[in-house]
Amino acid sequence: MDMAKFQINYLGCGSATPTERHLPSCQVIDFRDRLFMIDCGEGAQLQLRRMHLKFSRLSHIFISHLHGDHFLGLPGLLSTLALHSVDSSVTVHTFPEGIEILRRLMRMFCHDTSFALHYEPVDPAGGLVLDERSFTVRAFPLYHRVPCVGYVFEEKPKERHLRGDMIRFLNIPVSRIKDIKAGADYLAPDGRLWLNSELTTDPDPAMSYAYCSDTRFDMRVAEAVRGVDTVYHESTYLSDWEHKAAPRGHSTAAQAGMIAEAAGARRLVLGHYSKSYDDDSLFAREAATTFSGEIIAAREGLRIDLL
Numbered sequence: 001m002d003m004a005k006f007q008i009n010y011l012g013c014g015s016a017t018p019t020e021r022h023l024p025s026c027q028v029i030d031f032r033d034r035l036f037m038i039d040c041g042e043g044a045q046l047q048l049r050r051m052h053l054k055f056s057r058l059s060h061i062f063i064s065h066l067h068g069d070h071f072l073g074l075p076g077l078l079s080t081l082a083l084h085s086v087d088s089s090v091t092v093h094t095f096p097e098g099i100e101i102l103r104r105l106m107r108m109f110c111h112d113t114s115f116a117l118h119y120e121p122v123d124p125a126g127g128l129v130l131d132e133r134s135f136t137v138r139a140f141p142l143y144h145r146v147p148c149v150g151y152v153f154e155e156k157p158k159e160r161h162l163r164g165d166m167i168r169f170l171n172i173p174v175s176r177i178k179d180i181k182a183g184a185d186y187l188a189p190d191g192r193l194w195l196n197s198e199l200t201t202d203p204d205p206a207m208s209y210a211y212c213s214d215t216r217f218d219m220r221v222a223e224a225v226r227g228v229d230t231v232y233h234e235s236t237y238l239s240d241w242e243h244k245a246a247p248r249g250h251s252t253a254a255q256a257g258m259i260a261e262a263a264g265a266r267r268l269v270l271g272h273y274s275k276s277y278d279d280d281s282l283f284a285r286e287a288a289t290t291f292s293g294e295i296i297a298a299r300e301g302l303r304i305d306l307l
């Protein structure tokens with residue numbers, strides 16, 4: 001088990017309907033050996049197998065909105081989990097209407113199972129949805145044709161690194177170590193005060209990932225993901241279809257770049273490509289006209305390590 005892991009797996013990068021080249025939206029975050037799925041388009045459970053992501057490690061599923069290309073993989077995935085998962089549990093985070101649909105489906109197809117399925121309603125206005133020991137997940141509003149949210153996964157600030165030489169030299173008792181890692185100074189028995197900066201070095205930076213699902217171009221999105229390291233932003237179209245993007249509640253690659261630039265992101269990941277285009281590299285090229293950081297055009301099977 002890799003305790004430092006924070007990896008994004010791209011299972012589906014297309015929009016609207018599955019095609020020969022792309023599957024609908026699905027991403028899985030592998031965080032210290034637990035899996036967190038965001039959106040669940042058709043084909044998600046097959047992609048989990050193809051990418052060797054273990055069903056038994058899946059703990060939470062976050063849904064951005066109730067359009068088929070982000071939701072319809074769930075009934076199949078959940079019924080597989082109900083068949084095979086003994087004593088495991090999964091929590092689905094979605095709007096109350098989505099919970100209602102899933103409850104009905106599970107009542108019809110998945111009774112007599114020891115698999116525990118939990119539901120957590122998501123507020124379309126956003127807010128904290130998960131608070132774990134080492135990271136949080138929060139939702140924020142997007143601007144689509146139906147209520148829609150994005151999600152930010154953020155590590156909590158990490159502990160400072162101890163300087164082993166100083167700890168040994170001063171013979172600091174174990175009982176003080178926790179406070180020193182958190183930033184405390186140390187008062188030695190001889191009365192001398194050792195500053196924390198003499199005993200520790202800076203912690204590793206806390207990493208963060210934003211998932212900006214279906215949305216038209218709106219600067220409030222940049223505001224919501226300001227300071228996030230790696231930003232995924234949908235880029236359904238290129239600028240030649242900009243006039244169609246906003247009315248349909250979608251963005252162009254250039255607009256995705258503008259959001260990432262305004263947010264101060266280090267890296268932009270693109271996806272949710274319209275099937276009208278057959279060369280994904282065009283999306284990255286267009287986003288480079290508005291974003292100065294690293295750009296990755298997602299494809300099925302891609303993995304990105306944030307650490």
Ligand SMILES: [Zn+2]
Pocket residue numbers: 015016025067069070214272
């Ligand atoms: Zn979509």
